[in-house]
Amino acid sequence: MNRKLIQSARALGPVVGILLVYCIFAILGGESFRSMYNGKTILQQSVVIGIAALGMTLVIISRGIDLSVGSMLALGSCIVALVLRRWGADGVSVQLPLLAALAGMAACSLCGLANGVLTSLMAIVPFIVTLGTMQIFRGVAKELADQTAINAPGNWLQNLMKIERAVQTADGTWQGVWYSIAPGVVIMLVLTAVMWVVLRHTVFGRYVYGVGSNEHTARLCGINVRIHRLWVYALCGLFTGIASVMQFAALNLGDSTGGVAFELDVIAAVVIGGGSFEGGEGSIVGSVIGAIMIAMLRNGCNLAGVENSVQNILIGALIVSVAGIDRLRQARSA
Amino acid sequence: MSDSLLELRRVCKRFGATRALHNVDLVVQPGEVHALIGENGAGKSTLMKILSGAHQADSGTMQLHGSVVRIKGPSAARDLGIAMIYQELNLAPHLTVEENITLGMEEHRLGFVRGQADRIRQALNLLHKEDLPLTTPVCDLSISLQQVVEIARALVYEAKIIIMDEPTSSLTAADTRDLFEVIKRLRDNGIAVIYISHFLEEVIAVADRFTVLRDGETVGTGAIDETEIQALIAMMVGRTLEDMFPRGKHQPGKVLLDVSAVSGDPLPHKVSFQLRRGEILGVAGLVGAGRSETVRRIFGLDRAREGRINMDGHTRPLAGMTPQRALRLRIDYLSEDRKTEGLAARMSVGFNTTFSSVRRYAGPGGLIDSAREAQSVNHWLKEMRIRSTGPGQAVRDLSGGNQQKVALARMLEQGADVVLLDEPTRGVDVGSKVEIYRLINRLAEQGKGVVFVSSYLPELLGVCDTIAVMHRGELSEVRPTGEWNEHRIMEVATAGQ
Secondary structure (H helix, E strand, O other): OHHHHHHHHHHHHHHHHHHHHHHHHHHHOOHHHHOHHHHHHHHHHHHHHHHHHHHHHHHHHOOOOOOOHHHHHHHHHHHHHHHHHHHOOOOOOOOHHHHHHHHHHHHHHHHHHHHHHHHHHOOOOHHHHHHHHHHHHHHHHHHHHOOOEEEOOOOHHHHHHOOOOOEEOOOOOEEOOHHHOOHHHHHHHHHHHHHHHHHHHEHHHHHHHHHHHOHHHHHHOOOOHHHHHHHHHHHHHHHHHHHHHHHHHHHOEEEOOOOOOHHHHHHHHHHHOOOOOOOOOOOHHHHHHHHHHHHHHHHHHHHOOOOHHHHHHHHHHHHHHHHHHHHHHHHHHO | OOOOOEEEEEEEEEEOOEEEEEEEEEEEOOOOEEEEEOOOOOOHHHHHHHHOOOOOOOEEEEEEOOEEOOOOOHHHHHHOOEEEEOOOOOOOOOOEHHHHHOOOOOEEEOOEEEOOHHHHHHHHHHOOOOOOOOOOEHHHOOHHHHHHHHHHHHHHOOOOEEEEEOOOOOOOHHHHHHHHHHHHHHHHOOOEEEEEOOOHHHHHHHOOEEEEEEOOEEEEEEEHHHOOHHHHHHHHHOOOOOOOOOOOOOOOOOEEEEEEEEEOOOOOOOEEEEEEOOOEEEEEEOOOOOHHHHHHHHHOOOOOOEEEEEEOOEEEEOOOOOHHHHHHOOEEEEOOOHHHHHOOOOOEHHHHHOOOOHHHHEOHHHEEOHHHHHHHHHHHHHHOOOOOOOOOOEHHHOOHHHHHHHHHHHHHHHOOOEEEEEOOOOOOOHHHHHHHHHHHHHHHHOOOEEEEEOOOHHHHHHHOOEEEEEEOOEEOOOEEHHHOOHHHHHHHHHHOO
16 A cells, blocks of 8 residues: 555656646746746747657666757757758748658657667667767758758748737637647647557557666567667657757757757656666656756746756756655665 | 573564564574574564664664674674675675775775785685785675675674675585585684575585574574474474475476577587476586576577577577577576566566566557456466565565566466476575476476476476486486486586486
8 A cells, every 4th residue: 555655656746846846936936927828838848858858768768868869959950941941942832841840850760760770789888879979960960050050931830839829809709729839739748648658558668668677587578679779769869850840940940059958958857757767767747747847947937037057056956856756765665 | 691692582573564573582602603594574684684783673682792782773783793794795896805805994094094904814814715815806706705705804893793694695506615614614713603595405504503483483493403404394384395396297298399409608518308298307417517508598598509499390590599589489488597687676566477478468559458468467466376465566575486486477478388497496485486396397287398497406306307417518318307316416417427
């Protein structure tokens, strides 16, 4: 019974955490933080980290790490922008943004696949591999973008990250209801639901936990550990690719120097959500809540006029305290 | 009142609702090897944790040299001269022998560490290990020498009582004999050793007196010389085991698996044997003779240099074998190392039970039918009598015997025809051992072929239909168990034919 309580406390941890953060800023941040519109803004600001965290969750549960997602994010957004600029100079067709987005996602998936090949087939430690590919992907992005940012012609991808205040017009209809929540947020939530099912209720998800918890046992149980890991890194690339489309959409810009230290935010979101570097532990829903918590913390600090330096300290303290609480929990249940 | 070195009386300890220890008595004399025996979960480790200061007793008294003491923490235990040597050695692998021995008690002047080579030499002399080089990093030493380093550390801080928890679990037979010599030297120098082990043979070989715990209570104590091994077993399990080795009604039938010329680097060399349906084939041999290496290569866990297997009339080379393929051929393997390989210890009982078979419960898109899976898991929990709080409990929280039952449940769930069991009863309490023997018999009755690798000869002679012995990577002829005895097996194991 007691054990069950502890287990459910674990699952509820991130939820309780985010409520706590919300309450603190609701008091400190005042009306501007509490407004409906700001709530939507926070969700919109969590989209890029949140979607990338879905992939990172898989990687961390399977006892790996991917430091290259920040560079991948920059590369992906540059490719989206490049495709739009190259073929959309004389007006953007309806399909072109979709093709651009797919190109960005494909590029990131290939990056992920490369990480996977190096770590699982050539058996190099993932920390080292992705430390290296972090530089390589960044370099490729800069090369493509001539060291700067690429502006793209206007297109509908921008709408993905748009929020509008819903306004009732004189004739009684609502304007801007469609974007009242950014479509990117909806995409994030749908992907979260899909990945939750994949991780909890499919053979693939079972093997992700199995490989991370003990790869020797996984091998013994007839699982092709290497191929499995390969897919996990490729998927991490794919999700980072989707995140890079969102990143592009937010600014309508492919920035080859953007996304520096983004990987640390993503890893932080996963850890806040219950992921463990020892593998075998982590939760999709937790990770997304972690991403929202980070966005909320940044947003709340900005509105409360807290300096950037203090924000760093707060996020750092949050990560350490989450790890500390987890440690205590494990000591108690052991 | 008495001249005992350590005297525990009516010690009780509860963890929440569970009664770990109830009125436990333990009396240890100076200069004796005192065996503490009992099944897993009997309370041995709780008692030792109280002695070493990791836990506090709820009630009861503890006397050391006749005066009442309370041990408030590990450093207090050390100051009182109680040293604990755990199963998993507690050394800093990259530090040298000397640094490890003096770790935490370096004598220094102005922050510079001063050598204590004299004291260390003295300790090593006492152990007859004078030639152990002090400047070697301990990770370059064998496990048994690392153990010596731990013991030397205990001696340097003048321990009067050394507690050893399953010290031979990762030692070879030769190292075990060596350790026993060390223990006897400790005893002759007036140091008391509390020796915890599952292996009654070891207890009889090394201990002077014993105390048996069962369900958290002391059920017997006495001198080893005056006690029969059967009596010890009876005390441990609480009933007389009329038949340690149940024999089922199974008859070896047609050839199921034909293994020919399996070789690997460096072991084994051209191992060939046939396994028939309903046959329990025992593989004996010393540690390092190549027994695990052989079965692991048949299962594809380690790469075979050459060799073939024939099953269902198809001959396949072993070179490209993987566990995935082996399982598809209906060959399964139980690892000798359940902690690091056999089980995903941090995952749940349910997870581990269906780890290899989970695909069977999956529909389109790999979606798992949880209800059907849970049904199977519950079936095995009941069938195998796995003592747990339920399918959700983490495997690492189970006792050794129950962990092994989970590993076996996974194997039964998988349902292979050929099962390769590598030391299936290692580190398992006597009660669970008997259950595992029953299970092996049942597998044979179902017409499966069982390869049973073990270092414990009585169980091989008691359970197997046929036995073969490995010596330096070569397997002897397979012969009916009736043609073997312990003496003959040891002859072949140590000297070849």
